[in-house]
Amino acid sequence: MSAFALENTEGKPVAVALSERVHWVGAFDPDLRTFDIILKTANGTSYNAYVVRGNAGVAIIDTVKEEFADEFFARLESIADYSEITVIVLNHLEPDHTGALPELMKRAPQAQLYISQKAQSMLKGLLKQDEISFIPVLTGDTVSLGDRSLYFLHTPYLHWPDTQCTYVPEEKTLFSGDVFGCHFCDKRLFNNETGDFRFSFEYYYAHIMRPFKEYVLRALELIEPLPLKLIAPTHGPILRDRPERYIQRYRQLSSPGLHSELSPNQKTLLIFYISSYGNTRRMAEAIYKGAMQVQDVRVSLYDLEGGEVSPFVDLIEDADGLILGTPTINGDAPKPIWDLLSSLTVVNLKSKLGGVFGSYGWTGEGVRLVEDRLRGLKLRVPIPGLRVKLIPTVDEIMECEAFGLELAQELMGLRENKIINFADLA
Amino acid sequence: MAKATITFEDINVTVTVPAGTRVIEVSEKVGSAITYGCREGDCGTCLMKVTDGWNNLTEPSVLEDKVLRDNMAGKHNRLACQAQALGGKICVKPA
Ligand SMILES: Cc1cc2nc3c(=O)[nH]c(=O)nc-3n(C[C@H](O)[C@H](O)[C@H](O)COP(=O)(O)O)c2cc1C
Numbered sequence: 069m070s071a072f073a074l075e076n077t078e079g080k081p082v083a084v085a086l087s088e089r090v091h092w093v094g095a096f097d098p099d100l101r102t103f104d105i106i107l108k109t110a111n112g113t114s115y116n117a118y119v120v121r122g123n124a125g126v127a128i129i130d131t132v133k134e135e136f137a138d139e140f141f142a143r144l145e146s147i148a149d150y151s152e153i154t155v156i157v158l159n160h161l162e163p164d165h166t167g168a169l170p171e172l173m174k175r176a177p178q179a180q181l182y183i184s185q186k187a188q189s190m191l192k193g194l195l196k197q198d199e200i201s202f203i204p205v206l207t208g209d210t211v212s213l214g215d216r217s218l219y220f221l222h223t224p225y226l227h228w229p230d231t232q233c234t235y236v237p238e239e240k241t242l243f244s245g246d247v248f249g250c251h252f253c254d255k256r257l258f259n260n261e262t263g264d265f266r267f268s269f270e271y272y273y274a275h276i277m278r279p280f281k282e283y284v285l286r287a288l289e290l291i292e293p294l295p296l297k298l299i300a301p302t303h304g305p306i307l308r309d310r311p312e313r314y315i316q317r318y319r320q321l322s323s324p325g326l327h328s329e330l331s332p333n334q335k336t337l338l339i340f341y342i343s344s345y346g347n348t349r350r351m352a353e354a355i356y357k358g359a360m361q362v363q364d365v366r367v368s369l370y371d372l373e374g375g376e377v378s379p380f381v382d383l384i385e386d387a388d389g390l391i392l393g394t395p396t397i398n399g400d401a402p403k404p405i406w407d408l409l410s411s412l413t414v415v416n417l418k419s420k421l422g423g424v425f426g427s428y429g430w431t432g433e434g435v436r437l438v439e440d441r442l443r444g445l446k447l448r449v450p451i452p453g454l455r456v457k458l459i460p461t462v463d464e465i466m467e468c469e470a471f472g473l474e475l476a477q478e479l480m481g482l483r484e485n486k487i488i489n490f491a492d493l494a
Numbered sequence: 495m496a497k498a499t500i501t502f503e504d505i506n507v508t509v510t511v512p513a514g515t516r517v518i519e520v521s522e523k524v525g526s527a528i529t530y531g532c533r534e535g536d537c538g539t540c541l542m543k544v545t546d547g548w549n550n551l552t553e554p555s556v557l558e559d560k561v562l563r564d565n566m567a568g569k570h571n572r573l574a575c576q577a578q579a580l581g582g583k584i585c586v587k588p589a
C-alpha cells in the first residue's frame with residue numbers, strides 16, 4: 069500500500085504531495101496501448117502535471133490530455149484555488165500535456181503563460197485563437213513565486229522543437245517534460261514504489277529521444293550541474309530515488325559507441341545491397357573495391373538479406389556514409405530496402421553521405437526512388453545513382469569501382485573544386 | 495538572363511545559376527549538407543551560413559526573420575529555402 073491517497077473519502081481525485089510545496093495533479097490512462105502511432109505500452113501511461121506553491125504565487129507546470137481534464141481539475145482544486153494561480157508553464161505544446169490548457173486559461177484568466185521561445189509560432193496552430201498572451205523564455209529566464217522560483221532551461225527537440233525544462237532551485241526539483249519519462253501506468257507513482265519500469269524507460273528513449281541524441285547531449289550539459297533531489301517528468305514514475313541515475317543513463321544512451329574505436333581522421337562507409345540474380349551484388353562488390361582504395365575510409369559491405377533491420381540501423385547511426393544497392397522489382401525497390409529505410413527515422417542522418425546503385429531490367433525506377441528517399445531523410449546525395457542494365461559488363465564493373473572511389477573521396481573531402489552549370493544538374 | 499554563382503563550401507562545388515534560383519534547389523541537387531525539411535520557411539532545417547555575398551541574396555522576409563530569431567540563428571545565417579540568388583558571387587555552408 070502507498071503512503072498517500074489518490075482520492076478523498078468521497079472518491080474524488082486529489083493531489084499527491086512531492087514536498088510541502090510541490091504537488092502532482094496528473095491523470096492515469098491505464099487503457100492506452102498505442103501512443104503517437106509509434107509507441108506501444110502494455111499498461112497504459114500517465115499524464116503528469118504539477119503545482120508549485122510559493123508565498124507570492126502558484127505555478128501549474130503542464131496539464132493533461134483533454135479527455136483527462138476532469139481528473140486533473142479535481143486534483144488541482146484539492147490543493148489550490150484558481151484565483152491563486154499566477155503562472156502556467158508549458159514545457160512543450162504536444163496535446164497530451166496541453167489538452168486542458170484552454171479550460172485552465174478560462175478558469176484562471178489572470179495566470180501568465182510561459183512557453184519557450186520556439187513554441188511561439190506553434191501556440192497559434194494549437195489553440196486556434198488569436199491574441200493569446202504569453203511570455204517566451206530561454207535558458208536563464210526566471211519567474212518568482214516569492215520563496216519559490218522557476219528557472220527555465222532551453223532544451224529544444226527533446227522531442228519537440230519547443231521543448232524546455234523547468235527547474236525549481238529551492239526544491240532541487242526538475243520538471244523535465246517528456247525527457248526522462250516513459251509510458252508506464254502505476255498508481256504507486258514514485259520510482260522506488262512502482263513496478264520495474266526500466267524496459268519502458270529504455271523503449272521510450274529509443275523511440276522518442278534517440279533521433280535527437282545531439283540535442284540530448286546539449287540538454288544534459290544544462291541539467292547535469294543542477295543540484296537534484298527529484299525529477300518530475302510528464303509520463304511515468306516520478307524519479308525521487310537516485311534521480312541522477314536516469315541522467316547518467318541518458319548520457320550513456322546518447323554517446324556514440326563505435327567512434328571511440330576509430331582514429332579521429334577515419335570515416336566509416338557502409339554498403340548494403342540486396343540482389344536476386346547477383347547483378348546488384350556484383351556492382352556492390354566493385355563499389356566496395358573502389359572505395360577501399362581511399363585511405364582512412366573504413367568500408368563494410370553487407371547483404372540486407374543476411375541480417376535483421378535493427379542492428380543495421382545501429383550501424384548506420386554511427387556511420388558517416390551509406391550506400392544502398394537495389395534492383396528494380398515490379399517498378400520499385402524491393403520491400404527489404406524500404407523496411408530498412410522506414411526504420412531509419414529513429415536515428416539522425418542529417419548530412420551523412422548517401423549513394424545508390426542497382427541493376428535493372430527495363431525501367432529501373434528503384435535507384436531514383438531510393439535516392440529521393442535518402443534526400444528526404446536529409447542525407448546529402450552528391451553523386452547521381454549508378455544503374456546497370458541486367459548483368460554488368462567489364463566496363464560497367466569499372467564504372468562501379470570509380471563510383472565507389474568517388475564516393476569515398478567525397479566522404480573524405482578529397483574531391484576537387486567543381487564548377488557546374490545549373491542547367492546540367494539532373 | 496542575369497547569372498549568379500553559388501559556392502557550397504562543404505563540398506567544394508560552385509554552380510552557375512539563373513537569378514532568382516533558391517539556394518535549396520541547388521543544394522539538394524549537388525548534395526551539399528544544407529538539407530531541407532518543410533521547404534516553406536517554417537521549420538528551420540535548411541539553416542545555412544552565408545560566408546560571402548550576403549547582399550547578393552534577396553532580403554529575408556518578415557516570416558524568415560522571425561524563424562531565424564526563433565531558431566536563435568547567428569549573424570550571416572539564412573534559410574536556404576527562402577534565399578534567392580540575385581547575381582554575383584555567393585558562398586554558403588551548413589550552419
Ligand atoms: C519479379 C521481377 C520483377 C521485375 N520488375 C522490374 C521492373 O519493374 N523494372 C525493371 O527495370 N526491372 C524489373 N525486373 C528486372 C530486374 O531489375 C533485373 O533482373 C535486375 O538485373 C536484377 O538485379 P539483381 O540480380 O541484382 O536482383 C524484375 C525482375 C523480377 C524477377
Ligand SMILES: [Fe+2]
Nearest residue numbers: 160162227246
Ligand atoms: Fe511529447
Ligand SMILES: [Fe+2]
Nearest residue numbers: 162164246302
Ligand atoms: Fe508527452
